[in-house]
Amino acid sequence: MEFLKKTTEALKTGLRTLMPSCRQVARIQSDALERPLGVSQRLGMWLHLLVCKWCRRYGRQIRFLSHAAQEHSDDLTGCVPQNLPAEARQRIKQRLRSQGK
Amino acid sequence: MRFSFRIGAGPLLIRGILKPSVQTENPSAPTDENPSTGLSDPERWVETHGDYLFKFALLRLRDAARAEDAVQETFLAALKGGRTFAGRSQEKSWLVGILKNKICDHFRKASRETSFTDLGFYAEEEGDRFVTEGAHEGHWISEIGPCEWQKTGESLDNERFWQTYRDCSAKLPEKVAAVFTLRELDGVTGKEICALLGISESNLWVMLHRARMALRRCLEANWFAKEK
Numbered sequence: 001m002e003f004l005k006k007t008t009e010a011l012k013t014g015l016r017t018l019m020p021s022c023r024q025v026a027r028i029q030s031d032a033l034e035r036p037l038g039v040s041q042r043l044g045m046w047l048h049l050l051v052c053k054w055c056r057r058y059g060r061q062i063r064f065l066s067h068a069a070q071e072h073s074d075d076l077t078g079c080v081p082q083n084l085p086a087e088a089r090q091r092i093k094q095r096l097r098s099q100g101k
Numbered sequence: 102m103r104f105s106f107r108i109g110a111g112p113l114l115i116r117g118i119l120k121p122s123v124q125t126e127n128p129s130a131p132t133d134e135n136p137s138t139g140l141s142d143p144e145r146w147v148e149t150h151g152d153y154l155f156k157f158a159l160l161r162l163r164d165a166a167r168a169e170d171a172v173q174e175t176f177l178a179a180l181k182g183g184r185t186f187a188g189r190s191q192e193k194s195w196l197v198g199i200l201k202n203k204i205c206d207h208f209r210k211a212s213r214e215t216s217f218t219d220l221g222f223y224a225e226e227e228g229d230r231f232v233t234e235g236a237h238e239g240h241w242i243s244e245i246g247p248c249e250w251q252k253t254g255e256s257l258d259n260e261r262f263w264q265t266y267r268d269c270s271a272k273l274p275e276k277v278a279a280v281f282t283l284r285e286l287d288g289v290t291g292k293e294i295c296a297l298l299g300i301s302e303s304n305l306w307v308m309l310h311r312a313r314m315a316l317r318r319c320l321e322a323n324w325f326a327k328e329k
Contacts, residue, residue: 021239022246023231030310034291035302054246062313064253065320068266069285075263076286077157084155088169089147092176096143099180 020044022055029059033066143180150196157197160267161204161282163275171207175200201287205297208279212298230318247317250325262324269319273312280305281312 017040020028028045031037037045049056069076154175158168178199232240241247256262270278280298283289284305295302 022241023239054241057247073286079263080156084151092173093144
């Protein structure tokens with residue numbers, strides 16, 4: 001009886017690794033951008049992505065967002081509407097003048 | 102302490118210099134009048150680069166006073182180091198490199214004062230978009246799962262897309278946003294971020310995951326769903 005229980009538990013854990021939920025796959029796909037995945041994680045993710053169009057989209061989208069930010073960080077900086085306030089500009093110039101002497 | 106940081110921040114400074122921001126530099130911007138000393142009028146720096154550096158700092162520090170301070174420190178440091186560096190790399194990317202280090206300084210100080218781990222944010226991890234019970238627990242609820250994004254390539258050239266991106270990232274909690282901008286915008290490696298902010302790698306990964314989830318959802322709602 002005890003043996004059976006343990007086997008079922010082990011099977012469940014194994015199945016969860018090999019058949020992760022969308023929620024887990026979202027995390028795994030984010031981690032994949034940060035570090036090499038383990039073999040079972042990769043296999044589980046791959047199997048899941050074969051059958052789940054939502055997660056395929058999700059992965060494509062977070063990779064797009066990451067790539068976009070890295071390639072276009074200048075565009076993002078450029079669209080900040082505020083400029084250096086005139087008062088700060090004057091102050092900094094004064095500091096530079098006094099330091100430069 | 103100060104000295105050991107300078108060594109640690111070396112790679113950041115180098116990356117700052119090598120970053121392709123040089124390519125987007127305004128071609129009409131005046132270049133060094135005197136390349137032999139490599140130094141032109143520092144007050145002209147403020148006119149030429151002040152706004153860009155301020156935007157750069159504000160996007161990352163999210164506070165005008167802090168951004169002003171960082172810009173001022175950058176120019177003062179540039180004044181000191183000018184003779185060594187200005188001849189070697191273009192002015193703007195050189196200044197941006199210094200500013201990046203000043204921003205890292207700020208985050209390092211902030212992380213000493215309060216813990217940088219912000220796991221309370223989005224604890225639900227889009228809980229409302231996943232099935233909560235039954236055989237399909239943890240799967241996207243199909244009606245509100247990720248929708249297909251059209252014209253992603255064209256969006257990249259659209260200024261309004263970047264405004265939306267910026268607005269969405271501005272909604273992230275402060276610490277999560279700091280981690281996200283360091284990692285995604287500035288390409289700082291995970292290991293460097295962990296050392297800088299004193300957080301563990303697993304905390305970093307959770308924070309990045311949640312930032313991506315929130316940002317994806319915000320951009321879908323405010324850009325890609327509206328484009329249709």
